[in-house]
Amino acid sequence: MSGSWTGSGFGGFDPRKSGSGAGSGLFDLLDQLKEAFDQKVGSATSSTRVSKGDVRAAVLALLAEQPMHGYQIIQQIEERSGGSWKPSAGSVYPTLQLLADEGLILAEESGGRKTYSLTAAGQAEADEAGGRAPWQSQGTKGGSRTGLGKAGVDLAQAAAQVGQSGSPDQVKQAIEVLEEARRKLYSILAQD
Structure with a gap:
């Protein structure tokens, strides 16, 4: 030794x-x-605490890829951020409701779950973000x-x-x- x-x-x-x-x-x-x-x-x-706008941007970025339910969104954010960011249901679900109220997403209920997808306006807003998702800026030096x-x-x-x-x-x-x-x-x- x-x-x-x-x-x-x-x-x-x-x-x-x-x-x-x-x-x-x-x-x-x-x-x-x-x-x-x-x-x-x-x-x-x-100092890497995320803002409310980051939850919104993350939801839009994920839904631009495919429709998801709320729990999937939470899991995907945690997975893609390498575990450094796991938003609570208390931040994701109100964001989903706000995006629905703004006409950016649609919610369809199937099998007891709501699945969310982007509307044309939601897709346009996701495209404006340039494909950069908030979890990509989490952590330091390329890692979490x-x-x-x-x-x-x-x-x-x-x-x-x-x-x-x-x-x-x-x-x-x-x-x-x-x-x-x-x-x-x-x-x-x-x-x-």
């Missing part, structure tokens, strides 16, 4: 040691990492910081599972993988 980690910085957990205590120490480490990541990333992404956070949390959860259920040898292997991942992440920054 590289020896670059010390036990004092992570609540007494020394990743070079394995055994029955490693699992609980790993959970402490993961909680600390998640807190630090959330604080740093949370402050960096707080929140998407990075989710990937980091997912990795931490997998590591925690190994720490809880894995054998001492599996825990040792997981530590090696995590250290390699850390080195690779820093090498990405070094490329600039």
Whole structure:
């Protein structure tokens, strides 16, 4: 191992040691990492809060592709923004009603769900936007910081599972993988 980690910085957990205590120490480490990541990333992404106009533009951009129901719209925005933006039903459905009132969309009920589609006027307004959707401007440097956070949390959860259920040898292997991942992440920054 590289020896670059010390036990004092992570609540007494020394990743070079394995055994029955490693699992609980790993959970402490993961909680600390998640807190630090959330604080740093949370402050960096707080400025990416979207405005009401962005919900409107997102709805128009999606409906320009195909008719959708409200829940599909919410899912598509979240998916296309890499998880950095998931508008609430409380912002999407009033926007849909407003667009219908303006004559930009039509709602057809089928199977207990309303499916929304653009009218000619709605298509014209979507075309004026030039095809640029609000989720394309979310995040930074072409990627989503929140998407990075989710990937980091997912990795931490997998590591925690190994720490809880894995054998001492599996825990040792997981530590090696995590250290390699850390080195690779820093090498990405070094490329600039």
